Amino acid sequence: MRDILVEQVDRLLASRSEPATLRAAESGTWPEALWDEAEALGLPLALVPEQQGGVGLGWGDAVALWQAMGRHAAPIPLGESMAAAALLAGAGITPPTGFIGLGLPGEPVAWGRRAGHLVLAPGGEVTLHAPADWQQGRGLIAREPADRPVLAAPLAEGQLPAAYGPDAALLAGALLNAARIAGALEAVLDMTVDYANTRKQFGRAIGGFQAVQQLLARCAGEVAAAGVAVANAGRAADRHGLGGAEFEIAAAKVVTGEAGGTGAEIVHQVHAAIGFTDEHPLHLFTRRIWGWRDGAGPERLWARRIGDAALARGGDRLWADLTSRDEDAIA
Amino acid sequence: MPSLQFPLRDTPAEAPALRAELRAFLAEAGRDWPPMVPAYSWMGFDREFSREVGKRGWIGMTWPKAYGGGERTALERYVVLEEMLAVGAPVGAHWIGDRQSGPLILRLGTEEQRREFLPRIVRGELAFAIGLSEPDSGSDLASLRTRAEKVPGGWKVNGRKVWTSSAHRCDFMIALLRTAPAPDPKAKHQGLSQFLVDLRSSGLSIRPILDLVGQDGFNEITFDDVFVPDSMLVGQEGNGWEQATAELAFERAGPERYLSSLPLLVEALDDLRAEPAAPEAVGRLLARAATLRQMSFSVAGMLQEGHTPAREAALVKDAGNDFEQALPETIRGLVDPARTPPQVLEMLGLMTMVARSYSLRGGTREILRGIIARQLGLR
Numbered sequence: 001m002r003d004i005l006v007e008q009v010d011r012l013l014a015s016r017s018e019p020a021t022l023r024a025a026e027s028g029t030w031p032e033a034l035w036d037e038a039e040a041l042g043l044p045l046a047l048v049p050e051q052q053g054g055v056g057l058g059w060g061d062a063v064a065l066w067q068a069m070g071r072h073a074a075p076i077p078l079g080e081s082m083a084a085a086a087l088l089a090g091a092g093i094t095p096p097t098g099f100i101g102l103g104l105p106g107e108p109v110a111w112g113r114r115a116g117h118l119v120l121a122p123g124g125e126v127t128l129h130a131p132a133d134w135q136q137g138r139g140l141i142a143r144e145p146a147d148r149p150v151l152a153a154p155l156a157e158g159q160l161p162a163a164y165g166p167d168a169a170l171l172a173g174a175l176l177n178a179a180r181i182a183g184a185l186e187a188v189l190d191m192t193v194d195y196a197n198t199r200k201q202f203g204r205a206i207g208g209f210q211a212v213q214q215l216l217a218r219c220a221g222e223v224a225a226a227g228v229a230v231a232n233a234g235r236a237a238d239r240h241g242l243g244g245a246e247f248e249i250a251a252a253k254v255v256t257g258e259a260g261g262t263g264a265e266i267v268h269q270v271h272a273a274i275g276f277t278d279e280h281p282l283h284l285f286t287r288r289i290w291g292w293r294d295g296a297g298p299e300r301l302w303a304r305r306i307g308d309a310a311l312a313r314g315g316d317r318l319w320a321d322l323t324s325r326d327e328d329a330i331a
Numbered sequence: 332m333p334s335l336q337f338p339l340r341d342t343p344a345e346a347p348a349l350r351a352e353l354r355a356f357l358a359e360a361g362r363d364w365p366p367m368v369p370a371y372s373w374m375g376f377d378r379e380f381s382r383e384v385g386k387r388g389w390i391g392m393t394w395p396k397a398y399g400g401g402e403r404t405a406l407e408r409y410v411v412l413e414e415m416l417a418v419g420a421p422v423g424a425h426w427i428g429d430r431q432s433g434p435l436i437l438r439l440g441t442e443e444q445r446r447e448f449l450p451r452i453v454r455g456e457l458a459f460a461i462g463l464s465e466p467d468s469g470s471d472l473a474s475l476r477t478r479a480e481k482v483p484g485g486w487k488v489n490g491r492k493v494w495t496s497s498a499h500r501c502d503f504m505i506a507l508l509r510t511a512p513a514p515d516p517k518a519k520h521q522g523l524s525q526f527l528v529d530l531r532s533s534g535l536s537i538r539p540i541l542d543l544v545g546q547d548g549f550n551e552i553t554f555d556d557v558f559v560p561d562s563m564l565v566g567q568e569g570n571g572w573e574q575a576t577a578e579l580a581f582e583r584a585g586p587e588r589y590l591s592s593l594p595l596l597v598e599a600l601d602d603l604r605a606e607p608a609a610p611e612a613v614g615r616l617l618a619r620a621a622t623l624r625q626m627s628f629s630v631a632g633m634l635q636e637g638h639t640p641a642r643e644a645a646l647v648k649d650a651g652n653d654f655e656q657a658l659p660e661t662i663r664g665l666v667d668p669a670r671t672p673p674q675v676l677e678m679l680g681l682m683t684m685v686a687r688s689y690s691l692r693g694g695t696r697e698i699l700r701g702i703i704a705r706q707l708g709l710r
Contacts, residue, residue, distance in 0.1 A: 186334065189334070189707075190334075193707050193708055193709060196709060197708065197709065197710070205710070207704075207709040207710065208709070208710055210697075210701070212709070213700065213701060213704035213709050214697065214700045214701075214704070216704060216707060216709060217649070217699075217700035217701070217702075217703035217704045217707070218649075218700065220334065220335070220646065220703050220706075220707055221646055221649055221650040221653075221703070222650075223334065224334070224335055224337055224626065224646055224650070225619075225622050225623070225626065225650055227337065228337050228339070228622055228625050228626050228629070229618070229621075229622040229625075231339050231625075232339060232621070232622065232625050235339055247621070248621070250614070250618065251617070251618035251621045251622060252618075252622075254614065254615055254618035254619075255618050255619060255622050258615070299615070300611055302614065302618075303610070303611045303612075303613075303614030303615045303618060304610040304611050304614055305614065306610075306613070306614035306617050306618060307609060307610030307611055307612065307613035307614030307615075307617070308610045308614075310600065310613055310614070310617055311600065311603060311604050311609060311610060311613060314600060314601050315596075315597045315598060315599070315600035315601050316597075318596065318597050318600060318617075319417040319418075319593070319597060320354075322617070322620065322621060322624070323346075323350060323413075324347075325621075326341075326342045326346075327342050327346050327347050327350075
C-alpha cells in the first residue's frame, strides 16, 4: 500500500512539480492542477481513518509520502493539510474537504490565503476555524506564501486522546518538515552527482577528483541518516502515538536539520557559481531545506527537549532509555 | 546510481530478557573497572572476562551448535554487542574471533579447521589478531608483500605485519599473504591467500608498539621463514582478496563503529546538569546516537539475511566514526574541570587521545568515503 502510494505521488509530482510551477508558486500562484490531482487521489485525507471518510494511513506511511513531496520540492501545502485532517479526525471532528491549514505556535500558515479551514491544537484541544481574513506574507528563505489568520470563534472543538501529547500539532509539523528535508536531500544529492559527472575542468569530470568525491560521500552519509531518522520517527509514532514518539520526532528534526545544513552546503560547493544563480533549479530545493529546518522548531529547540529529559533521568538511565524505546511495545 | 537503503528492523522478541541478563552480568563484572577500561573498550584485552562471556553463550551466538555455537540470530548477537559496548567492556580477547575470524572459518574453512578452532573461540579461549596492514601497505592493502612460498607440506612465510592489535596476547592470526606474484601492477588483488597462523610459531617475532597514550595496544610482527602447514590455508588459494573484502563487511558493520566513546557520555552526564549549554549539546548527541543505532541495526539485519553489505557498512562506519570522535570534544566543551569528578576527567582525557584511532582502524575515513563515492557513481 505504502509503496504504491509513494509511486503514485512520485509520478504525479514528476509531471506537476516542475521548476516553472515552483517559481510561479513563489510569486503567489496557487498550483491548481497539482492540488486537484492530489485531491483526486484522496491524499488530503490520507491519514484519516476509513470510517471517518479517509484512507487510514499511518504516520510511517505519511513520512514516506512527505519524503516523496520533498524529493520534488512540491509547491503545495499537502503535507500540512494531511496533518491537520489527522488531528481533526483524532479529536472526533469530521475533516472538511479542500485545503486545511495547520496552525503552529508563533508561525504563519503555509498558503493560509488558500485554506478553506484552519486547525489549531494547543494543549491537545483541537479547534476548527474558517478564517475570513488573512494577513498575507511569504517566507524569507523558501519564499512560499505564509499568512497569519484573523481568528473568529471556532466552527468545531474537540479533545485529542492522551497519546497525541500536549503539542501534537508541533510534533506533526516537525515530522512533516523533517521528512521533507530527508526527501529534498535525496534529490539534491542525485542532482549533484549528475553534475559532478558531467561538469569538466582540467580535462576531466570534476566527480573524478577525490576532493569532490569525499565531499559527496559525506553528503551521502547525511542523506542516509536523515532518511533513517524520519523512518524511525514515523514508526515510533505508529507504535506510541505522536506524543509517545516525541523523542524520535525530536531526533529526526535535529538530524535532518543538521543534515540539511551540511548537505546544502556541500551541494552548493560542488555546483559552484552555476548553483548560486536564480536560473539553476538547485536553490528551489536548498532554499526549502533551509526553510523547513526552521519550520516547527529549529534543531536547537528539539535538541534541548531531548537533552533536558536525558539530564533529568541521569547517566544510569541513558542507555536503558535509548534501548527500551523500541522494546516496550514488544515486551 | 542507486542510493544505499537502510530499512528499519524490529528488535528481536528475545531482546529485553537478553539485555537484563547482560546488564546484571556487566554490572558485576565492571564494578572495579578503572576509566582506562571503557576508554579502550573493544581494544581492551581480558582473557578472564572473555571466558566468563563464553560461559554464558555470548560468543559465536549465531554459529551451528555442532561447533559450540548458539544458533541464535544476528540481531540477538547485536543486542549482546551493543550492551557490551555501552559500558565499554574489555571484549578484545574474543572480539575479533567472534566478529570475523570465526565467521570466515565457518564460511570457508575446512571441516577440520571448524572443529579445531570454533569451539575454542566460543569458550573465549582462543584470541585472534588481524593480519592485514604492513609497513608499506596501509590503505593500499593489496600492495602487501609478506609472501608465502610453497614448500613440502605447507608454506614458508617471510615479511612483516604491523598495527596488529593485541597480537602479543593473541593465539592466532588470520593473515592475508601473497602466494603468487601479481600478473601485472594493475592486478595486484590477485595472488593473495588467507592463512591461519599460530602466533607461537618458530621464526615469528612480535614487537609491541606503544600507542600515543603509552599503552602496548598494537604490534609489529616479523615472519622469518615461518612454516605454516597446508591445513592452515583458509578458503581458496589466490582468492584471499575477495575473502578478506567480504570479511571487512563484518569488520565494519557493528555497533563498535559508533559506540566507542558512549561510556563517557554516561559517566559525565550527571555532572553536566548545571551547565546551560548541556541540554542542547546532549540532545544533539542523542539524536545522532539513536539514528546511528538504527542504521547499524539495519546492517545487522542485512547480515542476518545472508547479504554482504560492504558499502552500507562503510557508510555507517564513516558516519559512526564522526559521532564517536565528536562526543569527547563535545563533552570537553561542557565540563568545568574545577567541578568535575576526577574519574570523568580521566576518561575524557583518555578518550580525547584514543578517539584518533576511530577513523583509522578498520579502514580510514578517506578510504571509506572513496567506497561510498564509487557507490554513488562518481568516477
